[in-house]
Amino acid sequence: MPNHWFWWALTVxxxxxxxxxxxxxxxxxxxxxxNMLARLDATRKKEAEEQ
Amino acid sequence: MxxxxxxxxxxxxxxxxLVTMVAGLMVRKYVGKVEHFLVAGREMDVYLGIASLAAxxxxxxxxxxxxxxxxxxxxxxxxxxxLMAVAMAGVGLTGFxxxxxxxxxVITIPELLEQKFxxxxxxxxxxxxVLGGLLNMGVFLRTGGQFLVLVAGLNVRYLEIxxxxxxxxxxxxxxxxxxxxxxxxxFLQFVVMSVGLILVTILILVNVGWEKLVTTVETQYGAxxxxxxxxxxxxxxxxxxNLMLNTAAVxxxxxxxxxxxxxxxxxxxxxxYTGTAFFFVCRFLIPGIWGIAALATLGxxxxxxxxxxxxxxxxxxxxxxxxxVAAMLAADMSTDSSYMxxxxxxxxxxxxxxxxxxxxxxxxxxxxxxxxxxxxxIFLLLYGLWYPxxxxxxxxxxxxxxxxxASISVLLIACCYWRKANSWGAGAAILVSxxxxxxxxxxxxxxxxxxxxxxxxxxxxxxxTYILSGxxxxxxxxxxxxxxxxxxxx
Numbered sequence: 198m199p200n201h202w203f204w205w206a207l208t209v210x211x212x213x214x215x216x217x218x219x220x221x222x223x224x225x226x227x228x229x230x231x232n233m234l235a236r237l238d239a240t241r242k243k244e245a246e247e248q
Numbered sequence: 249m250x251x252x253x254x255x256x257x258x259x260x261x262x263x264x265x266l267v268t269m270v271a272g273l274m275v276r277k278y279v280g281k282v283e284h285f286l287v288a289g290r291e292m293d294v295y296l297g298i299a300s301l302a303a304x305x306x307x308x309x310x311x312x313x314x315x316x317x318x319x320x321x322x323x324x325x326x327x328x329x330x331l332m333a334v335a336m337a338g339v340g341l342t343g344f345x346x347x348x349x350x351x352x353x354v355i356t357i358p359e360l361l362e363q364k365f366x367x368x369x370x371x372x373x374x375x376x377x378v379l380g381g382l383l384n385m386g387v388f389l390r391t392g393g394q395f396l397v398l399v400a401g402l403n404v405r406y407l408e409i410x411x412x413x414x415x416x417x418x419x420x421x422x423x424x425x426x427x428x429x430x431x432x433x434x435f436l437q438f439v440v441m442s443v444g445l446i447l448v449t450i451l452i453l454v455n456v457g458w459e460k461l462v463t464t465v466e467t468q469y470g471a472x473x474x475x476x477x478x479x480x481x482x483x484x485x486x487x488x489x490n491l492m493l494n495t496a497a498v499x500x501x502x503x504x505x506x507x508x509x510x511x512x513x514x515x516x517x518x519x520x521y522t523g524t525a526f527f528f529v530c531r532f533l534i535p536g537i538w539g540i541a542a543l544a545t546l547g548x549x550x551x552x553x554x555x556x557x558x559x560x561x562x563x564x565x566x567x568x569x570x571x572x573v574a575a576m577l578a579a580d581m582s583t584d585s586s587y588m589x590x591x592x593x594x595x596x597x598x599x600x601x602x603x604x605x606x607x608x609x610x611x612x613x614x615x616x617x618x619x620x621x622x623x624x625x626i627f628l629l630l631y632g633l634w635y636p637x638x639x640x641x642x643x644x645x646x647x648x649x650x651x652x653x654a655s656i657s658v659l660l661i662a663c664c665y666w667r668k669a670n671s672w673g674a675g676a677a678i679l680v681s682x683x684x685x686x687x688x689x690x691x692x693x694x695x696x697x698x699x700x701x702x703x704x705x706x707x708x709x710x711x712x713t714y715i716l717s718g719x720x721x722x723x724x725x726x727x728x729x730x731x732x733x734x735x736x737x738x
Contacts, residue, residue, distance in 0.1 A: 200462050201474055204323040208458075208537065211530040212449060218298075218527070219442040225295035226435050233291045233431075237278045240289070244280075 250401030252573070253566035257400075260570030261577065265417070268436055268581065272421030272429040282613040285426030286355055286593045287510040292431060297520035299438035300431050300586075301507045302527045306441065307583030308392035308576050311535045313645065315556035318539025322465035322473025324482060325539070329532025331487070332494035333525045340521025343514070345499045348664045350514040357500060357656060358598040364663040365674040367602070372678050373656060374598030377502055379682070380652030381591045382627065384645055388587070389415060389632035391553075392580045398557035399573060412629060414577070415584065419625045422585040423618045427510060430585045437578035444575020447568060448560070449534050452541045455563065461537065464544035485707040492714045493646050496657035501649070503590045588628075592620040647685050650710050654681035654717040662721050673725030681717035684709060 252258075279285050292300070317325030339346055354360045358377065362370035392414065393407040402410070421429045465473035472479030476487050498504065498521075508517035535556065542549075542559035549555045564572050596617050608616070655678045662669035662677075688709045691701035 200459075201323070204462075204474060205458065207326075207529065207533060208453075210526075211533050212446065212453075214526055215442060215530045215534070216446050219439065219446065222295050222299050223439045226299045226438070229293040229296035230432055230435060233288070233293065233296065234275065234278060236291050237284070237289055237428075241278065241280060 250399065250561040250569075251564060251566050252400045252561070252569050256566050257570030257573060260567075261574050264440055264574040264577065268433050268578070269417065269421060271436055272425055272433045275428045275432050276421075276425040278428050279424075279426055279614070281610045282596075282617060283355075284428060285614055285617050286589070286597070287506070288427040288431055290510060291512055292507070292510040292516070293512060294516050294519045294523060296431055296435060297507050297511055297516065298523045298527075300434035300582075301504065301520060301524045302531075303434040303438040303441060303579065303582035304503050304507075304586040305528070305583070306531050306579050307388060308395045308580040309388045309583070309645075310531060311538075311576065311579065312391050312395055312553055312556070314532045314535040315539035315542070316553050317532070318536030319543050319552050319555050320539075321476075321479060321481060322469045322540060323533075323536065324469075324473055324476040324479050326529070326532040326536045327476045327482070327487060328490040328494060329529045329536075331491050332498065332528040332531075335491075335495040335498045336521050336528060337525035339495075339498050340518045340523075340525060343518050345660055345664055346505070346508050346517055346521065347514055349505065349660070350508050350511065350517045355509060356594050356597045357502065357505060357660060358594065361659055361663055361674070364669065365659070365671045369659070369671050369674045369678070370598055371602060372675065373659060374594050374601075376652045376655055376678055376682055377594050378591050378599065380648055380650075381502065381587070381594075382624070382631070383648040383651065385584075385587045385591070385628060386631040387644065388580070388584060389628055392576075394554065395557045395576060396573065398554055399561045399569070399576070401561060411632060414580065415625050415629060418581045418584045419588065419621060422588055423621050426617065427506075427589060430582075430589055431510075433585065434582045437582040440571075440578040441575045441582070444571045444578075445530075445534055448564060448572055448575075449537060451564065451568065452537060456541045456544055460544050461540050465540060468543065483707075485705075485711060489646070489707040489710040493650065493653060493710065496653035496714070497649065500653060500656040500660055502594060503586050506586070506590050506593070588621050588624050591624055592617055595620050595624075646710060647688060647706050650713050651682050651685045654685075654713045657714075658717045658721045662725075666725075668725055669721060670725045670728055672728040673721040673723070676720035676724030677717045680720040681713050684713040684716065 278289075281289070283289055314325070314329070317328075319325075338344070349357070349360060352360050352363070356374070356377075358370040358373040361373050389411040390407070393411040396402070396410055397404055397407050421433060425432075469479065472482070476482040477484060479486075507520055511517035511520060538560065539556050541563070542555040545559050545563065546555055549558070560572065596613070600616070658677045658681070659674050662673065688701060688704070688706065691697040
C-alpha cells in the first residue's frame, strides 16, 4: 500500500469514478437531451394547435 | 515558452468552439416562454442534470483556486471538496430543503420565501442573492483569462481581449436560448472538460509519479499537507467554515438549485444531487494534484495562483494541450452561461417583481430576461477589470458567497421547517449576514484596518456570520409574536 493510503485511494477513486461516469453520462445525457427536445416540441405543437 | 501548437491545438479549440456555438444556437427555437428560458420548461432529466451541474460548478476559476489550494496546502487543500460531497449526498438522500423547494413549483428561492415572509423579504433576498452572486462571479473572467494566457503562451496584454471575446460568445447563446442552450452546451462541455481533466491527471500521475507528489507535500508542509486539522493555515476553524459554507451552498446556491428547479420532478432533482456528489471530491482533488505537481516541478513561486498553468504550459504535449485548453474553455463557458442566467432569473423574477403590477406578456418577459443577461455581461467585464484580488481566491469566493449563503440558508431552512419564523427574523438574518462579510471585505481593503482584518481572518468572520445569522432569525422571530399567519408554509 502506498504512503498516505487515504489520499492514494481517493485519487484512484476519483480517476476511476470520473472516467466511468463521463462515458455513462455522455450516453445517457444525449438521450435525455433528445427526449427533452421531443417533449418541448410536442408541447409547442399542441399549444399552436390550441391557438 | 509553451507547448501550445497553434495549428494542431488551435484547430482542436476552434472545432470545440464551433460545435458548442452551433449547438447552443440550434435550441433557441424551443424557447417560446419565460419558463422555457429560465427553467427549460422543467423538462430536465437525471443525466443531463448531472452533466449540467458538474459543468456549471467547475470553471477555470475553480481549477485555479483548487490548484492553488493544492500548491499551498497539499492534499489537505481538497478538504472543502470532501465536505461538499458529503453535504450534497446527504441533502440528495434526505431531500432536506430541496424537496419542499421543488414541490412548491417556484422558479427561484426568493419566490418561495415570499410565501412565508412576504413580498419585502422576497425582494430583499433577491438583492442579497444577486449582490453576493455577482461579487463572487466578478473574478471569474480575469482568472480564466490568466489561465488561458499562461497556458497558451499569449502576451498578457491580450487578457482583456480574450475575456471580452469569451464572454461575448457565451452571452450570445445564453441570451438567445436561455436554460435550454445552457443545458445542451453544458452537456457538450461536460464531456470535453472531463476528457481533458482525466487525460491531464493521468499524464501527471505517470510523469511526476505518486511518490514524488507525496514527498513534495511532506517536505513542504509536513503532516499539515495531509491533515487539515494540523495545518497551520487551516485548523478546525477552516474545516468548520467550509462545512458551513458548502452545506449552505448545496442548499441555496442558485446555480445549483436551478438544476433542482429545472428537473422534471422532485425525485429527479434528488437523484441529480446524489449522482453528482462525488464529483465535488474530484473537483477539488484533481486540480489539487495539478497544483502539487506544479510545486514538485517548479518549486516555490511568487504567484501561487499562476503556478499550475505555468507548469502545464510545458508539461502537457502538443495535441493534448488543445484538449486541455478546449476543456478549460468548456469549463469556463458552462460556468459563465449558467451564472449569468441564474442571476438574471433572480433579477427578473424577484427584484423586478414589484414593477410588474400586471403580468407581462411572454414576449416582454423574454425581452427583459435577455436584456438583463446582456447587462450582467457588461458588469462582469467592468468589475473583472477593476477588482484587485487580495488574499487567496477560494477565501475571496467564500467571503463574498457568504453574503448570501448565510442568510438565505437560514431563511430557507426556517421557511421550510420552523413554523414560528417570520419577516422580522428573516430581515434580521439578511442584515446580519450581509453586514459581516461586507465589513470584512472593506476592512481588508483599507490600510488602517487591514491588519485587524488579517488578525480576525476570513474563517472566524465566516463562522460568525452563519451563527449570528441563525441567531438573528430566532431572536427577530421571537420578538415579533405573530397575531396572524403571514403566508402559508412551504
